[in-house]
Amino acid sequence: MTTNLVAYIILVCTQLSGELVAPTPLYSQPSNASEHFSQLDKQQAVTVEERYRAWYRVHIENQQTGWVRMLSVKLHSEINQQNSFGVIETINAFTGTKATKSTGVRGFDEMSFQRAKPNPLALAKMQLFAPKQQAVNEFVIEGNLTQPLGEQQ
Amino acid sequence: MKKSFIIGVLIILLIGCQSTGLKVGNWDVGKIVNAGATLIDSQSTTVEEEITIGENLASMLLGVSPLYNNNQQQIYVNMIGNHLASHARRNELKWYFAILDSQEINAFAAPGGYVFITKGLLDMLSSEAELAAVLAHEIAHTELSHQIKSIKSGDSQNALSDIAFASVSAYQGNTGASQRDQDYAQYAQTLTSFSLELYTKGLSKDDEFAADEEAAFILSRAGYDIYSLASVLKKLESFAADDFALASLYKTHPKPTERLKKVSPILTKLEQTTSNWQTLSERFAHNMSQ
Numbered sequence: 394m395t396t397n398l399v400a401y402i403i404l405v406c407t408q409l410s411g412e413l414v415a416p417t418p419l420y421s422q423p424s425n426a427s428e429h430f431s432q433l434d435k436q437q438a439v440t441v442e443e444r445y446r447a448w449y450r451v452h453i454e455n456q457q458t459g460w461v462r463m464l465s466v467k468l469h470s471e472i473n474q475q476n477s478f479g480v481i482e483t484i485n486a487f488t489g490t491k492a493t494k495s496t497g498v499r500g501f502d503e504m505s506f507q508r509a510k511p512n513p514l515a516l517a518k519m520q521l522f523a524p525k526q527q528a529v530n531e532f533v534i535e536g537n538l539t540q541p542l543g544e545q546q
Numbered sequence: 547m548k549k550s551f552i553i554g555v556l557i558i559l560l561i562g563c564q565s566t567g568l569k570v571g572n573w574d575v576g577k578i579v580n581a582g583a584t585l586i587d588s589q590s591t592t593v594e595e596e597i598t599i600g601e602n603l604a605s606m607l608l609g610v611s612p613l614y615n616n617n618q619q620q621i622y623v624n625m626i627g628n629h630l631a632s633h634a635r636r637n638e639l640k641w642y643f644a645i646l647d648s649q650e651i652n653a654f655a656a657p658g659g660y661v662f663i664t665k666g667l668l669d670m671l672s673s674e675a676e677l678a679a680v681l682a683h684e685i686a687h688t689e690l691s692h693q694i695k696s697i698k699s700g701d702s703q704n705a706l707s708d709i710a711f712a713s714v715s716a717y718q719g720n721t722g723a724s725q726r727d728q729d730y731a732q733y734a735q736t737l738t739s740f741s742l743e744l745y746t747k748g749l750s751k752d753d754e755f756a757a758d759e760e761a762a763f764i765l766s767r768a769g770y771d772i773y774s775l776a777s778v779l780k781k782l783e784s785f786a787a788d789d790f791a792l793a794s795l796y797k798t799h800p801k802p803t804e805r806l807k808k809v810s811p812i813l814t815k816l817e818q819t820t821s822n823w824q825t826l827s828e829r830f831a832h833n834m835s836q
Binding site: 409411444446447463464466467468469470501502503505506507509510511512513515516518519520522523524528529532533535536537538539540541544 | 602608629633783784814
């Protein structure tokens with residue numbers, strides 16, 4: 394229940410805005426063979442609701458919804474200036490879970506490396522996160538992913 | 547020619563000195579120094595040398611940014627990464643993945659199987675497939691030995707020369723109370739030189755394009771939605787070129803628009819043979835809420 398709610402929140406919060414970079418047909422399905430609703434102009438503002446393979450389902454001002462090729466859309470830059478499209482704050486507000494922002498500093502610049510000292514303790518901790526093969530296999534099955542050839546039954 | 551000769555002499559000195567067993571804490575300084583020296587001396591690098599350099603560089607990256615303090619998410623990233631790595635062509639490596647506690651938007655790989663993603667980049671993703679795309683790109687760099695090639699390349703010769711000089715100095719330094727500090731300084735200088743080459747100057751554009759292409763194949767074999775790679779690039783493309791969070795990514799990678807143009811025909815072609823297209827947005831959302 395909570396998982397579904399969180400997933401819904403993520404989907405809602407990750408709706409992106411953008412504009413078309415070229416004139417393009419608005420398709421009824423994510424396929425070139427599907428019906429065209431209309432021809433959209435370059436710079437048409439769109440809200441991206443969903444992605445299916447190389448297609449975005451977009452909503453446009455006059456309430457029409459349809460599919461355009463992903464590459465014909467330029468997303469707007471405001472999507473993530475302040476971390477995670479607001480997803481973290483929204484999850485916390487709805488679920489009381491402990492999703493947190495990064496508190497780390499920005500910048501992997503030359504100065505950062507000049508100042509840095511190797512951190513073997515953190516490396517040792519990182520190595521502890523490595524999962525056992527059995528756990529990875531279960532993870533793969535749960536996600537209906539593809540096992541490497543040697544592991545397939 | 548002259549420089550190569552000097553480096554060659556230094557390598558001989560280094561190899562002659564390797565039995566000194568120079569150590570800083572638990573770290574075998576001689577090992578990293580000699581692995582570095584071998585890079586410039588020989589065409590091939592052994593897996594052990596690659597791992598030695600990789601774990602030291604990983605240690606350096608963790609000196610720049612700490613681990614993100616969320617074990618559940620760290621383990622989740624390792625699950626995905628290890629599954630992807632099982633579809634790459636470096637089965638001899640043990641792979642390790644980590645989220646760095648940094649708002650910068652970037653990902654890194656060190657030789658030998660070490661892969662990092664920043665919390666800033668993780669936050670802008672919306673599915674497991676997108677996270678897999680980022681990790682697959684980094685795995686591809688290691689699979690294709692891009693970091694080792696970069697260290698060996700012409701641009702790295704000055705740094706390598708510095709490393710060789712520094713190392714000889716470390717081996718031949720005076721003994722006494724200050725020896726440990728001197729050793730540490732030389733060790734740190736060696737790592738800094740490698741790190742600067744790889745993580746602030748970046749790999750070649752061709753290597754970045756090749757990693758995108760190989761990432762698409764890894765995603766396809768692993769059962770992830772291959773267009774998640776394009777989806778991540780579309781998100782990166784949306785940022786202003788001067789956004790501070792992307793400063794280092796833009797400095798070390800070709801522009802996302804350029805990468806999209808290169809990888810799109812490959813994705814279109816791969817679409818014909820890809821049979822499994824998992825996106826796993828819900829599993830991603832669940833893990834990000836932990």
